[in-house]
Amino acid sequence: MQRRCIALAKQGYIGLSVKSTHPESLPWGISPLTGMTWNNLRALDYLCSRPDVNQARLGCTGASGGGQQTHFLMCIDDRLDAAVPAVYSSYMKEIMTGRTWVHCNCNWIPGLLAVTDEPEMAAAFAPRPLLFISNQQDWTARWETEGLPDVRKVYGWHGAEGAVENAQYSEPHGYPKPWRERMYAFFNQHFMGGGLASVVEPDSLPELSPREMAAMLPEVPTCQERVDRLEAEFAARLGKRLAEPRDRADAARLQHNLLEHLRRFLHEPAPTRRASPPATVHEDVSGDCRLRVVHVSTEPEITVPALLITALGGASARSLVILVDGRGKEVVFAEEEKLWRGLLAAGAGILIPDVRYWGELSTHPAWPRAYGTLVGRPPAAVAAHDVLELARSLRTTGEFDRRRIVVMGIGDGAVPALLAGALDEELEGVAGTDVGPTYTEGRTTPVCTGILQVCDLPDLACLLAPRPLFWAGVPDTAAYASADRFAKVVRARGHLITSERENAERPGLLAWYSTLRERR
Template sequence: MRLVLASWLFAVTLVAQPDFHLKLDESGATWKHTTVVADGHRGGAASFSHERAVIDVGPCPVHGTKPFTLRAALRTRHGGFSTMLMARSGDAVGLSLIMGRRRGCVSFEAWSWTTVRLISKTRVDDGRWHVIEVPYDPGTKTALLIVDGTVEAAGVLGPGASPDAHLRLGNNIGAWQPYPGDLDEVSVVRRTRYRKRFARVANAMRPVISRAEHARDLAALRARSFPKTSPLLDDAKTWPQRRLAVRRGVQDAIGLLPWPRRAPLAPQVHGELKTRGCKVQRVSFATWPGYRATGWLWLPDPQPKGRLPAILCPHGHWSNGALHHDVQARGIRLSRAGYVVLFVDSVHVEDVAAGVSSLGAMTWNNVRAIDWLLARDDVDPDRIGVTGASGGAQQTMYLMALEDRLAAAAPVCMTSYFAEIVSDTSAHCGCNHPPRIEHEVDVPAMCAVFHPRPAFFGTVTGDWTHNWPREGMPQIRRVYEEHGHRDRLVAYHEHAGHNYGRPMREQVYAFFDRLLLGKAGRVVEGDVKPLPVSDLLALGPPPRVPPSHRAMITEHRARRAKVKNLRPLAPGLPWKIARSPSFVKQDAGRWLRFTIESHDGVRVPGAMRGTFLDDTTPIPVVIGEHGLGDVLLSPPPWLENLPRVVLCDPRFRGAFAPFAGAWRRNGLVLGRGEGYEAAHDIACFVASLPSQAPVTLVALGDSGPSALIAATLTRRIRKIIATDLGSLYAKDGNRTPHLPEILRFGDLPELVALASKTAKVEAGLGRKLVNAEVAAALRD
């Protein structure tokens, strides 16, 4: 490998910011499992065909206050997710080229990668060489993605930096995302050109309203949508009559209504290790069709005769899962004290369109674990408890809502109102987001379903549970006190960070010992030296292997009830649109920029060109795949020929993009999924435009599904031209826009049929409409 440095920089910028140019036509010391191929873009090139192939280049500091231009030539036939190159230090990303955010397309991502991704319009997985260029201008904080000489995307990156970044080719740093392809002519120079292009981009990307104003709108919506109140528990006296309705709502939201079929458990013991006073077995048992949950069964050694109390212990996101030393400590101490203790390995699997959620998958594994405990002749069926921390406590909460076979429960470091774990710019773990759950129930009510059985709530000052003693716990306490069960409720609040450490564990031991062993008093954990993780892993099947994604979809679609319309899939939305009185002009020019207030008070940006005095000629309303700024930057040829046209930025496109990741998850739990939300924005926007003229929606890229749904909300939409509806949701249920549980209604053909009842639809179903077809459809 030849590394070419600008000579005038050589003496000083090795400690500052050097330009470099990697020709990649010969290997070097930093090449690992990487080979040279002769037919590069220029001369030889680096081939990353080996899954462990990387080239660690070295320091590549990136500052948002300094210009740079990244260039690389790539060749691949792999369109799935991979990292071609990455400059980062820890969590601070400097720059990267990612394949597969959209299949076959390349994405440039920098320090703001969670909210800003410049994705190519052209697929580059055709096995030919493609030249990627990314210039960045610090004055406008804007980057361009140029593919083979054509600007295909632009975005405002905002402030940021990764001053200690190191550059790697062929994979991510800190994550396993190997790139199966070739790279050549990789360079980073600390300057840029394209001054006129940047000026044009800055004008096109100029927001209708500021990001701060969008943030205020969404913060107000979040505050209204995630209240820290529990109206379900306001009438504590009648709670026993209402708790089963809450249970049904929880069961439905996590996809377990009706219950899955209970196949024979067929438990197996794969191996065993002994330590002082106890032993642990590697076990598995049947849960979902074709799937065996794995776990760790801790038993007293020697084991007393007769039936013993049992504790089910779901675990959270600790390193090594159930084998983390704090998790093992519980198994060792509880089994030595005379309990049968079962840890079930947590797994994550999600298909938004089918309603498959990680919580549903894990909860059913835990229900089947209880089945197994009850089937054992060494377990007392009347003395089964459950405890877990963090994600394990979350699983505990859902079991508290669904299971009558538990005698006691102790969730630790999880209980809080949803408001504590949501924001507008970042999302908690995906396992916190089953569809519609916050619309159906709040956390205090979910936990109160467990009444009148004893419950322990462990919280701390240093995580999202910090307010639980004041917000949530009092509501549950009222229910227990109203029915004379105050002594069955224990709350322990610790001045500590997120943990299930020894002080907390000893409180939980005392709680269970009093209830299930009949032993009162303070508990000291004692010596609980964990077993070596390597020895435990050698016992049997690897932990945390999720169920088959395709099998889970098939099972859910066969079992779950179908719906006749879309309302049950997004009950958090009104499904009725009124004309908004809030049409606010922001600025004039060739394009008049304005906002229209949507159904929930969030302002939707728009831009229009031409006169709107004609009430008969249809108004074309264009929804850009990446927002109105992208349409203005690279207008399709048919756009310039339209005498009047309107551009619309529904959620979460264009100006809303920085909030898309967080609100994609927020909308899921609120019962207002991303695609349904966008449909309401589009319908409200269309209904509120000046004049009474009918509207032709032109939906570019993946905005098509939302446009189809919007036609069911307002009759002003007379025609829809959807250029590319994308893959069927049955093939990719996690595609965008998210349409939670849409497969309970149908798929894209059914949405086309639904929209066709009120509008003429011309859609790219299974193929893309070319510009000539769009132009012809607009003339028709």
């Protein structure tokens, strides 16, 4: 990096290298690139404030992760006049596959693939001069034929197809001297009025050691301090998510607006496809219980396995409890027997599913975290989607009263349970136990990247009102004060938020469900 800046300075440029930073706060949707891009924007502000900088000749270059930063800066800031992203450009699939696995959390840009991909972002730079540097020995090997033609097409629409170039090499991943010299020539051509004459970087350039550089720098914030500052900035910009309702009509309006925002955020529009009925793959009788293993298609290529427990000889139309727990259906069946037997005695059928990514559908946590963040469907969102589709599926059977489906969540399972309740107004109520903190209070699982840009668990509780809610095991009930006030305005019944933790017999859950049954 020093060599590049020194070589550029010797050619008459002002070179500024910004230290990369890696803050991350997934609940706020803050990725390392958030901090890097923020700093790069401020770097442009600084350069534009200097009287010795020509604001009509601003360029940016970087390799690998620096190429990524270049990509994002040239996409979102019109002040750049030319750019050279090196050994980064590709369709995102190239860095997400097993063939070229080079993924790190720097690439987990929340929701990126839901709206765009790298070639389209690069094309946003048109018609300004743009040089790509690709390499046969890394994930950019296919850029010449997969990606670059799409960028050229957009440049062609601007009548500037000749303004975009690609220099391809075959060397180990990096930014070696020949590539840097190609970059110097490109900037000289467009900024210094020169042709494509080669520029030779001197073999010997003065460089400072890391220790010498550190001694010159002022004290900088720690990574956590950077995260805290970014979170505060996001919170200040977004403001209060859900206002206090004046009356029931105002509450309904606020709920409608937040629900629409939540649906867009989760990529969870109102369902349009017909629900898939459950397929029974195994059936058994144990004592007074009928046990069925069922499979439900929740979206193309996704099948959720679940255990359906009903009483022998029960009524054909009864209530149903969907019991969501990150431990998986087999563990829940064994360890929560007192709970499901209590529900069974109260006349309910119990569905214990393995929603994504728990139980049979579990996988290495890095995969759903990374891919879910990228496509805008993090683990909590797809788990909630599975719960929604399970409810829709069971409604098709005629075995259960569609108006009497309740979702219960234990531990992390409480989050998708509440999300599902907020999204599906047909669900009768929601209960959660061993809930834990809100995302604002530091919750990290289940991962729900960017949720705090829209709402938090107390806001979801407001969306559920006036339907019943039992919410136990929260560290501080004061965090839910707005939900309590909201429930009071809309005259919600069966609304209870408590810090008390349930014991193994789950008396609070069963008592709440019993009162719910009595109100029917």
